[in-house]
Amino acid sequence: MATVTEPRRETQRTFQTQLLIDGKFVDSRSGKTFPTVNPATEEVIAEVAEGDAADIDLAAKAARKAFDSGPWSKMDARDRTRLINRLADLIEDNIDELAELEVLDNGKPLAEARNGDLPMVVDVFRYYAGWADKIHGQTIPVRGNNFTYTRREPLGVAGQIIPWNFPMMMVAWKWAPALAAGCTIVLKPAEQTPLTALRMGELAMEAGFPNGVINIVNGFGETAGASLVAHPLVDKIAFTGEGNTAKIIMRSAAETMKRITFELGGKSPNIVFADADIEKAVDGALLGIYLNQGQCCCAGSRLFVQEEVHDQFVNRLAAKVQARKLGDPFDLKTQQGPQIDKNQFDRIMGYIAKGKEQGARVVTGGERHGDKGFFIKPTIFADVKDDMDIARDEIFGPVLSVIKFKEVEEAVTRANTTDFGLAAAVWTRDIAKAHSIAHRLRAGTVWINCYDVFDAAAPFGGFKTSGIGRELGEKALDNYTELKTVTVSLD
Ligand code: ADP
Numbered sequence: 001m002a003t004v005t006e007p008r009r010e011t012q013r014t015f016q017t018q019l020l021i022d023g024k025f026v027d028s029r030s031g032k033t034f035p036t037v038n039p040a041t042e043e044v045i046a047e048v049a050e051g052d053a054a055d056i057d058l059a060a061k062a063a064r065k066a067f068d069s070g071p072w073s074k075m076d077a078r079d080r081t082r083l084i085n086r087l088a089d090l091i092e093d094n095i096d097e098l099a100e101l102e103v104l105d106n107g108k109p110l111a112e113a114r115n116g117d118l119p120m121v122v123d124v125f126r127y128y129a130g131w132a133d134k135i136h137g138q139t140i141p142v143r144g145n146n147f148t149y150t151r152r153e154p155l156g157v158a159g160q161i162i163p164w165n166f167p168m169m170m171v172a173w174k175w176a177p178a179l180a181a182g183c184t185i186v187l188k189p190a191e192q193t194p195l196t197a198l199r200m201g202e203l204a205m206e207a208g209f210p211n212g213v214i215n216i217v218n219g220f221g222e223t224a225g226a227s228l229v230a231h232p233l234v235d236k237i238a239f240t241g242e243g244n245t246a247k248i249i250m251r252s253a254a255e256t257m258k259r260i261t262f263e264l265g266g267k268s269p270n271i272v273f274a275d276a277d278i279e280k281a282v283d284g285a286l287l288g289i290y291l292n293q294g295q296c297c298c299a300g301s302r303l304f305v306q307e308e309v310h311d312q313f314v315n316r317l318a319a320k321v322q323a324r325k326l327g328d329p330f331d332l333k334t335q336q337g338p339q340i341d342k343n344q345f346d347r348i349m350g351y352i353a354k355g356k357e358q359g360a361r362v363v364t365g366g367e368r369h370g371d372k373g374f375f376i377k378p379t380i381f382a383d384v385k386d387d388m389d390i391a392r393d394e395i396f397g398p399v400l401s402v403i404k405f406k407e408v409e410e411a412v413t414r415a416n417t418t419d420f421g422l423a424a425a426v427w428t429r430d431i432a433k434a435h436s437i438a439h440r441l442r443a444g445t446v447w448i449n450c451y452d453v454f455d456a457a458a459p460f461g462g463f464k465t466s467g468i469g470r471e472l473g474e475k476a477l478d479n480y481t482e483l484k485t486v487t488v489s490l491d
Contacts (some may be wrong), residue, residue, distance in 0.1 A: 015101060017048045017216060019055055022062035023211025025201075029054040036194050038191025039107035039338040040329050040373045048194045054131065056185040056186065056431075059215035063157040063184040065211030072184060075210075077133035084132065084179050088125035089179035091118070091200070098199060101329070102168055105195045107337040107374070109303040110331045121172040124472070127456035128176035135181060135477055140485075144167035145343070145361030147488045152481040154182030155259065159228040161221075161249070162197075163241045164340050165295040165396075171197050173471050174238055175214065181480035186215045186234065188225050190241075191436030192340050194218040221245065232256055238479060239263070240297075243465050245359035261469030261479045263297065263461055265394040267421030268443065269415035270451065271298030271405075274308040276427035280449065282316045286402070288425065288451035290324070290378050293339055294348075294398035297421035297466075300451055301403045302384075302391060304411050306454040310404045314382055318364045321378045326369050328485055338374040339397060345374040355381045355390040360401070386414060394420070408433065416442050425451050444470070 017033075018025040033047035049060075063487040066072050070444045087294075091098060098121075099114035108117070126393045127476045133223060137150035158178045164171035167189065178185055199403040217224050229237050229252045236259040239249055253260050270288050272281045288300025305313045329337035339345045345368075354367055365379030376398055384391050384401040391401045415424060426437050438446040444461045454460065454472075461470035469479055 001354070011147070015046070015195055017195075018051045018198070019051050019059070020198065020205075020214065020216040021055065022057045022215065022370070023205060028052070029058070031058075034191065034220075036105060036403070037341065039340050040463075042373060045104055046195070047319055048218050050222040050224075051188075051219035054220070055217050056188075056224055056231060059186045059217050060157060060159075060228070060231045060233040062212035063091050063186050063215055066210060067157055067184040070212055071210045072182070072213045075182075077135070080132040080179060080182065081129045083207055083209055084125055084129035084190055087204055087209070088122050088129065090203040090207055091125065092122050094199075094203065098168065098196060101199055102193075102196050103163045103329045103337075104169055105193045106164060107329050107340065109334045109337050111332050111334070112292065115327070117169050121168050122457070124169075124172040124456045125176045128180040131177070131477060132180040132182075132369070135252070135481065137483075142487070145490045146162060147490055148399055149486055151484045151486065152181075152477075153484055154482050155482050156183060157186065157190070157233060158183045158480060159186050159234040159237045159258075161188045161225050161228065161237065161239045161241065162190060164192035165292060165297075167193040168196045168200065171200050173240075174442065174477075175200075176239075177242055177476040178480045179209075179213070181477055183236075183480045184213045184215075184334075186217060186228055188217055188219065188228050191218070191220050204334040226252065229253055229258070230255065235259065236261075236480070259479075260470070261461075262467045264465065264467045265396075266297050266299065266420045266424070266462065266466050267302055267392065267394050267418050268298055268300050268420070268423040269302045269304055269418075271304040271411050271415060271427065272306060272309070272438070273314060273426075273428040273430070273433070275304040275429050276311060277429065277449070278313060278316070281427040282313065282320060284425065284449070284451040285317055286320055288319070289400040290336060290398050291452055293336055293376075294346075295340065295396055296452070298445065298452070299396070299401070300423070300425055301395060301401060302415070303400055303401060304405050304415060306411075307404055307406050314363055314380070314402055318380055321364050321380060324345040324378055325373055326377070336375075336378060336398065339376060341374060344396065345376065348376055348395055348399060351393065351395045351397070352376075352379060353397060353423055355388065355399070355401075356386075358385075358388045358390070360384045360388055360390060362403075365398070386417060391447070392418070408437065410438055412440050416440075419465045422461075422466035422481065423447070
């Protein structure tokens with residue numbers, strides 16, 4: 001297999017397709033490869049090295065060695081800061097190329113990748129670079145003539161398994177706090193989007209991370225992913241993806257008592273009251289569901305609209321949705337690209353069919369766009385009832401369910417009637433109402449008069465089946481540290 005492959009289109013350079021193990025790019029032990037597909041054209045972009053248990057074993061051993069005895073284990077925290085900042089600088093220097101590669105592999109609109117995903121990737125690395133030398137323990141007053149203090153030590157080897165919807169952003173959310181804390185990493189990117197993580201691996205090597213600190217093994221979930229979860233030298237699994245996969249991971253991780261953090265799905269309620277700034281709420285509803293082709297775990301897929309403004313709200317929203325530009329994700333005017341692959345496309349079209357069958361009204365969309373690439377028209381269903389499949393299940397596509405409500409109590413109760421609890425939003429000019437509802441919504445993030453506002457410093461994660469633990473912010477450092485208590489007798 002060739003080390004590098006000529007890209008088919010906009011990206012001008014060759015790109016990496018091998019595995020990164022112990023500081024070197026190598027073929028998989030089996031020599032197997034798998035194709036990665038451009039979802040806009042359905043063409044194969046490249047054959048990528050397919051890792052499995054044997055490669056995970058090598059990567060885990062390299063990460064273990066780097067953690068236990070490599071230069072990384074002795075490095076001053078402030079030098080970790082320098083390395084993480086250097087990686088952030090290199091990403092920024094290559095921001096256009098990285099954005100194009102992300103678009104090629106994932107299909108998201110270039111404007112979003114370039115102006116949304118990538119700047120946050122850089123910001124997340126810089127934010128955590130600043131934390132590396134600020135991870136403190138405490139001194140603790142105890143009984144007797146003893147001196148007790150705590151240390152927050154790096155957890156060890158972190159196995160990180162990520163999805164395809166925000167490939168580079170997920171790398172940043174996973175790597176940055178782990179590196180700041182002093183962990184070493186084995187990353188398993190999603191099989192649909194293997195390319196940008198490898199490019200970030202190249203940049204990490206250029207930045208000067210010691211061998212074995214960052215390892216990347218592409219491959220499939222049931223093979224590479226499952227062996228990472230089972231590996232005895234791996235201390236922790238950080239996973240973002242589907243709830244059902246998380247349950248499999250949790251069962252397997254129990255054998256070695258691995259620490260786990262999960263960021264999973266959602267069916268997030270977006271609640272619009274009649275006293276809201278309607279124009280702003282329309283834009284928020286649109287962003288909330290259609291960002292990233294609806295492939296967001298926190299998508300505002302249940303839109304609750306108060307009766308008095310319901311009809312005008314739906315009309316205004318539909319007008320904006322119909323004006324959305326779908327098509328070539330490399331066109332800077334494109335607002336919506338294709339879904340990631342045929343599986344997702346079929347799944348979403350299945351939900352659209354169910355919505356129609358179960359009596360919801362298609363306001364706009366409800367069908368595929370064009371006949372090539374996995375494009376689906378942005379779809380609005382109105383007259384949605386709480387027990388319909390489109391109101392209950394995470395669709396992970398550009399499909400909005402609009403639900404009419406009358407009263408505050410009713411909105412809160414119905415919004416909370418879900419097993420998910422990732423995010424929610426409230427739109428109203430009444431600030432007391434907004435806060436009191438925010439406190440009662442069972443979700444890890446509540447946006448008031450906004451949607452999808454993320455920040456490197458603001459924790460994110462789920463209540464209920466939407467996850468375990470939090471990413472981003474100071475909180476994420478807990479995911480990558482162990483607390484040690486040291487007591488000294490002063491007698
Ligand atoms: P999605 O619907 O986003 O693809 P998945 O949970 O299937 O959600 O995939 C997210 C990530 O989990 C991917 O990197 C995938 O390869 C990985 N994965 C899937 N199945 C398993 C498994 N059994 N063990 C470990 N990782 C898995």
